[in-house]
Each structure stands twice: as structure tokens, then as C-alpha cells.
Amino acid sequence: MRLLLPILAVVFLFASCSEYQKALKSESVKEKYDMAEKLYNEGDYKRANRLFEQIAPQYAGKPQGERVMFFFADSYFQTGNYYLAGYQFERFVKSYPNSDKIQQASFLGAKSYYELSPRYSLDQTDTDKALSKLQAFINTYPDSEYFDEANKMARELTTKKERKQFEIAKQFDKLGEFDYPVLISAITALENFIAENPGSIYREDAFYYKLKSSTNLALNSTLSKKQERLENAVAAYNALKKSFPDTKYAKKADDLYAKVMREMQDFSK
Template identity: 65%
Template sequence: MFLKMKRLFSILFAAVLLNSCSEYQKVLKNEDVKAKYDLAEKFYNEGDYKRANRLLEQIAPKYIGKPQGERVMFFLANSYFENRDYNMAGYQFERFLKSYPKSDKAVEAGFLGAKSYYKLSPKYSLDQTDTDKALMKLQNFINTYPDAEYMAEANIMAKELTTKKERKAFEIAKQYKTIGEFDYSFLTPAVTAFDNFISDNPGSVYREDALYYKFMASTSLAMNSFDYLKKQRLTDAKSVYTVLKKYYPESGYLKDANKTLEKIDKELQNYSK
């Protein structure tokens, strides 16, 4: 009995699906804009954003300037978002806001538009042009709608993107230091890169790491310098250690840093004689 009911249900479901597909293809091909609007809304409300999107693409130009135009344009933009076509979603939400800046959906559109660009941000090791654009869109949303219900999520996304950009800058500086272990000419750029990173990102989660690696790079630079430069560079490296210890007295890096400091002090003794 159970198997018969299951089979019957499968047949009925297939029939409904076939009829739905048949209706969709029929409406998709005809010129009845109202029929397309009604079916697009039906699919959209059911969460079938792929088919809704295709119908909405066809009718959106027909509704420009009409009362339903606002609804159609929002549905179109959001169907792109739900289908994970974030390039088109971001573009369409921007169009929506330009066309309907006073819409009840303006805040949601502004947030989803910014979130679309957030979704396009690549991993930290790649070019961060899209991350810069996403940060700009998120900051614009935060400034425009400071009391929006989406503010907490917008701030979390902005922080994540900022941290991603910080990591890229930190890793570039760290790479200079790594290469500098084999080619001393890269040590000066390494120290400069860490210095710029610390200055530009005072609240970064990578600040402690940057101070430690700057100290190590500064020490290597000093130890491999000409004698007339060595004393000053050793003193500079020691100053970096002082900052690291001051701001991070419990740092896990201090054990290694202390051993390196001993080497610096031993070298500086040669200049006190």
C-alpha cells in the first residue's frame, strides 16, 4: 500500500512539474506581458528565481515608468542575487536605487547591492580591486542608512574585507623579508613595508606580527650592513623590540625576540669600547 502511494505521489509530482514546465515555455515564448508578469511573480514567491529571472528580464523594459515598474525592477535585481549572479545583482540594485531613491525597498536594495560586491571579493592573495569596490559600497551604505536593520551585518562584512586587505599588505611585507634571507637587498624594502603597514593599520590584527617581523628584518639588515651603518641600524632594531614588548608584553614572539636582542646588545658592545 505504501509503495503504491509513493508511486502515485511521484507520478502526480512529475505531472505537476511537466505542466509547470509546459506553462513556463508557453508563456516565455508568447507576447503577453501580463501573463509573464503573473508567472514571474508566482515563480519568485515560490523561490524559483532562475525561471522568474528569465521572465523578468523580458518584461522589465516594458514596465519602465509604470506603477509596477518598481516591483519588477526589485524582483529582477534580487533574482540575480538569489541566483548568485552578483555582478548583475550589484548593477541592477544600483539601477533600482537611481530610479526609485525613495522606495520602501531602498534600504534593502542598498544593502543587497553592497552585499553583492562583497560576494565578489576574492581571497586575499589575488588582486583586491573588487574588495576596494565592495568596501566603498558598504561604507556608502553605512553612511547613508546609519539606523538600518542591516547595519550589524554591514559592519561585519566591512571589517572582514578590511582585514583581508590588511593581510595582503602584511603578506607582501613578509615576502620581502623571506626573500631578504637570501638576498640582502630585499631587507630594506621589507623594513619599509612593515613600517608602512604598522603606520597605515594601527588597529590591525596583524600589528603584533608585523612588529615582530619588522624587528627580525631590521636586525638582519643591521647585521649585514657596512660598518659605518651598523651601529645606527642595530639601535633602530632595538627600538622596534622596545615597541613590541611595550604593546605586547605577553607576546609569544618574545622568546625568540629576546634571543635576538642579546645578539644585538653583544654587537653594540663593540661600539662602546
């Protein structure tokens, strides 16, 4: 039996490959369909996809078309071809709006774009599309079994976009250490971030970096602008302490505030 089992496995594999190749070259749409569904159900999505790709146009408008198009889209998803999966799921949703699979197709289409979302430092076009798809799903199917997962993915992508916006503002702050006028751009970017992202996990950081940029700008300003900018730095400190009384930046913020107060006293003299 120990010798027989490997032999039988090899025979079965060759037979399976032979059947697949036969179906792939066959002129019979039904033969391709039967083999494609068999492979799909066995989890052999890559070979199933090749067959579905061949027969999908022939089933357009036919009763089995809905089933074929869903399997075709999902076989792309299961093999990690998320661009084509997203596209095919979009086609499915438009073609079969009353399908029993409409929720799953809408979710998997959105998830396809979620999988395409790159790291925060890169272009976020796919992230924007994924968020749009996920939000549409969440709004349309609040009772769906996929609702919680869709919400989790949407929050993750939102945080990624917030991080990109925050890191850009931080970069302005860093550049401003060598080129003080750039600090004006840093302050503006941080103010915009705070206003546009009230629930962000980076909100406390944004308040601190606004204080830091405001302080550095004030301390290195010309006499004509120093008083106003010192007052702006004090306002930035107060905003941080008001929004985050127990801020993790307490020591650094207090040190910056002390510098501003000393400068204000010297300036008034």
C-alpha cells in the same frame, strides 16, 4: 495513493514547465509578469529571472517598474550571479531613491560585491568596491536591520586587505634572507602597515617582523651603516615590547635583541 502521488507530481511538473514555456514565448507582457512573480514567490529564481529580463524594459517608468526591477535584481542575487545582481541593485537605487525597498536594495547591492571579493592573495578591486558600498550603507542607514551584518562583512573585508598588505611585507622579509638590501623594503612596508592599520589583528606580527628585518639588516651591514642600523633594531625591539608587553614573540624577540646587544658591544670595541 503511493502510486498516485508520484504521478501527480510528474503531471504538475510538466504542467508547470508548459506554463513557463508558454509565458516565455508569449507576446503578452502581463502574462510574463504574472508567471515571473509566481516563480519568484515559489523560489524558482532562475526561471523567474529569464522572464524578468524580458519584461524589465517594458516596465521602465511604469508603476510596476519598481517591483519588477527589485525582483529582477534579487533573482540574480539568489542564483549567485553577483556581478549582475550588484549592477541591477545599483540601477534600482538610482532609479527609485524613495522606494520602501531602498535599504534592502542598497544592502544587497553591497553584499553582491562582498560575495565577489576573492581570497586575499588575488587582486582586491572587488573588495575595495564592496568596502565602499558597505561603508556607504553603514553611514547612510545606522538604524537598519542590516547594520550589524554590514559591519561584520566590512570588518572581514578590511582584515582581508590588511592580510594582503602584511603578507607582501613578510615576503620582503623572507627575500631579504638571501638578498640583504631587500630588508630595507621589508622595514619600510612594515612601518607603513603599522602606521596605516592601528587596529589590525596583524599589528603585533608586523612589529615583530620589523624587529626581525631590522636585526638581520643591522647584523649584515657595512661598518659605515652598522651603528645606526643596530640602534634602529633596538628601537624596533622597544616598540614591540611597549605596544605588546606580553607579546607571543617574547622569546624570539629577546633572542634577536641579545644578538643586537652583543654586536653593539663588539662594534664599540
